[in-house]
Amino acid sequence: MASSAANLEDVPSVDLMTELLRRMKCSTKPDKRLILVGPPGSGKGTQSPIIKDEYCLCHLATGDMLRAAVAAKTPLGIKAKEAMETGQLVSDDLVVGIIDEAIKKPSCQKGFILDGFPRTVVQAEKLDEMLQKQGAKIDKVLNFAIDDAILEERITGRWVHPSSGRTYHTKYAPPKVPGVDDVSGEALIQRKDDTAEVLKSRLEAFHRQTEPVIDYYGKKGAVANIHAEKPPKEVTTEVLKVLSS
Numbered sequence: 313m314a315s316s317a318a319n320l321e322d323v324p325s326v327d328l329m330t331e332l333l334r335r336m337k338c339s340t341k342p343d344k345r346l347i348l349v350g351p352p353g354s355g356k357g358t359q360s361p362i363i364k365d366e367y368c369l370c371h372l373a374t375g376d377m378l379r380a381a382v383a384a385k386t387p388l389g390i391k392a393k394e395a396m397e398t399g400q401l402v403s404d405d406l407v408v409g410i411i412d413e414a415i416k417k418p419s420c421q422k423g424f425i426l427d428g429f430p431r432t433v434v435q436a437e438k439l440d441e442m443l444q445k446q447g448a449k450i451d452k453v454l455n456f457a458i459d460d461a462i463l464e465e466r467i468t469g470r471w472v473h474p475s476s477g478r479t480y481h482t483k484y485a486p487p488k489v490p491g492v493d494d495v496s497g498e499a500l501i502q503r504k505d506d507t508a509e510v511l512k513s514r515l516e517a518f519h520r521q522t523e524p525v526i527d528y529y530g531k532k533g534a535v536a537n538i539h540a541e542k543p544p545k546e547v548t549t550e551v552l553k554v555l556s557s
């Protein structure tokens with residue numbers, strides 16, 4: 313207790329005030345449990361941080377979590393690596409385990425954004441079971457609907473800052489300096505699976521295994537369709553309108 317008080321004394325006033333204001337804003341926001349579903353490059357990762365800040369939710373992206381595990385060569389990462397690099401889905405058991413643990417974190421207290429999960433009907437059923445145990449349920453599933461033909465340009469032009477997850481696009485969202493993260497000044501990278509060739513497998517997996525998930529939640533009346541082919545700001549406006557209704 314004494315040490316955390318001492319640490320607080322070291323925090324600049326402006327940071328304390330910013331955090332206080334954030335907490336006050338968050339206390340007025342309703343809890344939300346959201347799923348973002350859509351093909352690779354449809355904009356889930358671009359919109360998630362905006363929704364997260366607006367509603368004070370945690371952002372759980374199974375792709376980011378798996379990539380971190382692959383980079384750290386953990387047992388989970390070793391099992392997931394080959395499937396990810398060839399555009400296949402990793403096994404349901406692996407990702408269900410990650411999410412089961414993650415949604416219990418304190419940062420998910422006001423709810424969560426699941427980005428890239430569930431991707432199979434089995435994952436959706438397991439998620440429902442987890443939430444039932446907590447007396448909770450999914451509030452909304454945002455379906456990022458977009459034509460496949462638009463996605464190759466989005467995927468092959470994407471650059472990411474691995475440690476923050478910030479995403480850029482050479483044409484649609486360029487960094488101030490090519491190849492460099494605007495905030496940290498660190499190098500940007502391209503993902504190994506962001507090639508036209510691997511995209512074909514990823515899209516095939518989406519249509520065969522993930523589209524049934526949209527039907528699964530459609531039957532529960534939870535799906536809202538988003539016009540994901542529009543420019544990013546217009547997509548944001550549509551998403552926030554859907555979430556406020």
Ligand code: AP5
Binds near residue numbers: 350401427480481
């Ligand atoms: P994952 O990391 O989840 O990849 P994904 O679903 O293929 O999604 P992306 O991250 O590619 O696309 P996004 O929709 O987030 O697009 P973004 O916003 O960046 O999964 C990777 C792999 O992990 C899977 O293949 C699988 O192996 C494994 N995996 C993960 N979850 C799993 C699960 N649950 N079960 C089993 N396996 C799992 O946008 C793309 C680009 O377009 C960016 O450059 C962006 O700047 C730009 N852009 C975004 N919006 C717009 C716009 N409106 N207009 C113009 N440009 C835009």
